[in-house]
Amino acid sequence: MQVLVYGAGQLAQMMYLAGAPLGIEVWAVDVSDKTVVHPVSKKLSDMSLTQAIDAANVLTVEFEHVPEELLEEADRTGKLYPSVDAILVGADRVREKKLLTSLNIPNCPHKIVTHVDQLDECVELLGESLIIKASRDGYDGYGQWRLKSKSGLDDIKQQLAGLDLRAVPLVVEQCIAFDRELSIIGARNQDGDIRIYPLAQNCHHEGQLHVTIAPAPRMSDALQEKANKIFHDLANGLHYTGVLAVELFQVGNDLLVNEIAPRVHNSGHWTLHGADTDQFDNHLRAVLGLALGSTRPLGVSAMVNIIGCSSFSRDLLSLPGCHMHWYGKSVREKRKMGHINVLAESTLALGSTLEKLTQFLPMAHFPVLQSEAEKL
Amino acid sequence: MQVLVYGAGQLAQMMYLAGAPLGIEVWAVDVSDKTVVHPVSKKLSDMSLTQAIDAANVLTVEFEHVPEELLEEADRTGKLYPSVDAILVGADRVREKKLLTSLNIPNCPHKIVTHVDQLDECVELLGESLIIKASRDGYDGYGQWRLKSKSGLDDIKQQLAGLDLRAVPLVVEQCIAFDRELSIIGARNQDGDIRIYPLAQNCHHEGQLHVTIAPAPRMSDALQEKANKIFHDLANGLHYTGVLAVELFQVGNDLLVNEIAPRVHNSGHWTLHGADTDQFDNHLRAVLGLALGSTRPLGVSAMVNIIGCSSFSRDLLSLPGCHMHWYGKSVREKRKMGHINVLAESTLALGSTLEKLTQFLPMAHFPVLQSEAEKL
Structure with missing residues (x-):
C-alpha cells in the first residue's frame, strides 16, 4: 500500500515510520516546488507528482495550508482523506466558526x-x-x-x-479567561469507527506549544465525556476520515473549542510512546480503511518540544522512559527541532523525571518546563 | 550519525526505524553482492561499500554469518561493534562452547x-x-x-x-529434558553499562521460533537473577558492545545456555511495543556510545511469528494491543514474513487476545498459537 502526504515535515516523517512496519510505503510532497521526496531523508524520488498521485492508494495531508490548486487536484482523484472540506475548516477560521455554530458546539x-x-x-x-x-x-x-x-x-x-x-x-x-488549554485527538476511519485518546493538557508560550501532559492531570470523567462528544459531533459532522485534533479551553466545567486541526497534531506526539497505538499509525489505518488501534494510555506521558536549539546533552536518554525525536532540520529561532517524550508509571514519577530532565537542557529554550514539572 | 549494518533483512529495517527518531541514519549491506541498500525499501544507495564504511560512525551486524573477509575489512576500521571475536562466537559452536567453559557458565x-x-x-x-x-x-x-x-x-x-x-x-x-526454552536479552554499551530485559519464554516448532511470551510467565526472582548473572558474565567476558541474546534451557531451578546470538534477536521483537526502550533502539544507543534506555516491560507481551504465509485478515489490527510488523518479502515456505506483537495489561488478558487472534489467522501456519494461548 502506498500513501502520499502533502507536506514533507516531521509529521510526514513520523507517518513514514509508523507505516513501514505495516507494509505501508509513505511518500511526501514538498508543496513549495511540487516535488516528491522521501519523508525521512528528504531525497528526491524518481516519481513526478503526477506519477506519485497515480501510484498512491490514498492521498493525505500533514498540514492544512496546502495550496488550493494542489488540494483540488488531489480531490479530483477521489483518493484524498480527509476531504477538502475538512482540510479547509482547518485553514479558514470563518469556515471553522460556521461549522462549530452549525453543529452547536461550544466555542468562544x-x-x-x-x-x-x-x-x-x-x-x-x-x-x-x-x-x-x-x-x-x-x-x-x-x-x-x-x-x-x-x-x-x-x-x-x-x-x-x-x-x-x-x-x-x-x-x-x-478574550476568555480559561483555566487551562486541552486538546482532544482521535481517529475516524472510512467505516465511521471512532477511537479517541484521553484529553491532553497543553502549555503554550508566546504562541507555541511547549509541553503536553497526557492524560491531562486532575480530569473528571464528565469533562472527558464532554470532550468525546465534541470529537464525535465534529468527526461525524464532517464525515471525517483520519486523525483529527481539537484544541479546547477549559473554563470551569465547560469546554470551548479554540481551534480545529484536520491532521495529526503536535499535542498528540506523546502517543508515540505513551499510547497503545500512536496517532500516526491510527491516521494511516483510518485513511487506508484498516481497523483502528486501541488508544489506551500506557502510563502518564509528557511531550516536551525542542524549540530553536540543538545543543544539549544526549545523556537525557539515560532517564527512565525518556525518548527523543529529532526532525533533522537546521536550527532557526522558534523552529520546532524535535521533541522529547517521557513515559512514567505515575504523575509523581513523571514530575520527578521532568525535574531531572531540566538538568540536561538549556532552560532558556524551555521556559515552561520547570514550572510544569513542579505542578505534577 | 550514520550506522552501517551488515545484512539487509528485517533486523536492519527495524534498526533503521529505531534510528530515524534519534537522528541516526542506518544503511544496510547486502552481503551477497556487497552493495549498500536502504534498509526499508532495499533500493541501492549511491554509495559503494567502501564509501559507506568511510561515512559510517559505526559498523554493526544483523546476523553472525557475515563472510569473514567482510568482517575482517570492517574490523580493520576500528568501528565494528560488537567485535569480530564476539560475532564469531555466534557463528562457531566450538568457539561458543569454549567461551562458556572458560567463563564457567552452565551449558549442556x-x-x-x-x-x-x-x-x-x-x-x-x-x-x-x-x-x-x-x-x-x-x-x-x-x-x-x-x-x-x-x-x-x-x-x-x-x-x-x-x-x-x-x-x-x-x-x-x-540431549537435555528441559522444562522450557527461555531467552535473556540485554544491551551493554561502550562504557560497560548494562540493561537487561526480563526473561522471555520461547516456543519453537520444527526448529523455528513461533511464539514468545515476555516477561516469561511463572518466573521466580531467583531464576531471573541467574539469567542476569549469565548475561553479565557473557557480556563482560566478551567486552561486548551492542545487544546480545542468549537462548537458555530451564531445567528445574537451573538455566543452561543453549545458544549465543551476538545481535538483536527474534525473541526480543516484543520489546517494540512491550518495553520502555526496544532492543533496536538500545542496540544503536550501545554501539554509538549513547546512554542505554530503560528495559522496563509495559505489560505482558506476546510475539507471534508469521511464517510462510501472507494471506490473513488485516482485521487482526482491531484487537487491543495488536500490532503487525511486515518485512516486505515474497512468500516462501518456512520464511519469516513478519510478526505480530500483542501487549496486554495482564497474563489473563493476553491469553484472551491471543485466543481471539487465532480467528484471524490460517492456523496451519500457526501450529502452537492456540496451545500457547490456552496456557496463559
Missing part, C-alpha cells in the same frame, strides 16, 4: 467582520477585551491583533485599513 | 569431535541420546544429526564419513 463568543466599522459593534456585543484574527494565515499584513480596551480601537482600525476584509474576513473573538 | 554437557571414532567416547561420557551439530552452519553436507540410541551410531558415522571434521569439527551434546 465571536463575530465575523468584513469591514472595520463592524468592530464597534463587536465591542458592544463581546466587550472590550478581544482577539482579532485574520480568517486565513500567511497573507502579507494579516495576522492577529489584541484589543485590551476601547481606547485601542482606533489604532487597530488604522492597522487594518489597507486590508481587503471582503476577501479575507476577520474573526473577532471575546 | 558436550564434547568437541574432530574424528568420527571419537563418537564412541561421546556415547560413553554423555549417554546414548545425543545431538550432533556441525560447528558452523552453511557448509554443504553439514548440519545436525540426532542419535537416539547406540544402535544408530554406525549409520551416523557413515553419514559423517566424507566430512573434513578437522576443518569443521562437530559439537556433540547430551
